[in-house]
Amino acid sequence: MSEHDHLAAPAHDEDDIGPGLATPGVNPKAAIGSYALGLVLSALLTAASFYAVRTHLIWGPAIPAALIVLAIAQIGIHLVFFLHMTTAPDNTNNVLALAFGILIVALIVGGSLWIMAHLDHNMLPMSEVLKRQR
Structure with a gap:
């Protein structure tokens, strides 16, 4: 050898x-x-x-x-x-990848809704915008 x-x-x-x-x-x-x-x-x-x-x-x-x-x-x-997808030990990586994907999607959707709600709250009503244009 x-x-x-x-x-x-x-x-x-x-x-x-x-x-x-x-x-x-x-x-x-x-x-x-x-x-x-x-x-x-x-x-x-x-x-x-x-x-x-x-x-x-x-x-x-x-x-x-x-x-x-x-x-x-x-x-x-x-x-x-x-x-x-099962709870078998050889499926752990698949379940973790799925959980991570769900977390990322939840962060993107939740963050987008949060930003849109914040923008909607801080924008002027349309009547105020029209008054300022005159």
């Missing part, structure tokens, strides 16, 4: 599988069934949101809240059934 043998590429780890490659021990029919269930649940939630807008069963001012709840439920369906 030479002194450079320890620099050689490590042996292939059987558990290390690239994205899109067949995972050993996973039944393809079960995977397709999971995707089909996710599709059906997503379609039901979409239909429920259209129904919530058109029906008189929900009090008018509560419709936006109902749509938000249905949207969050659909996000959860997509994360679990299509993106395979």
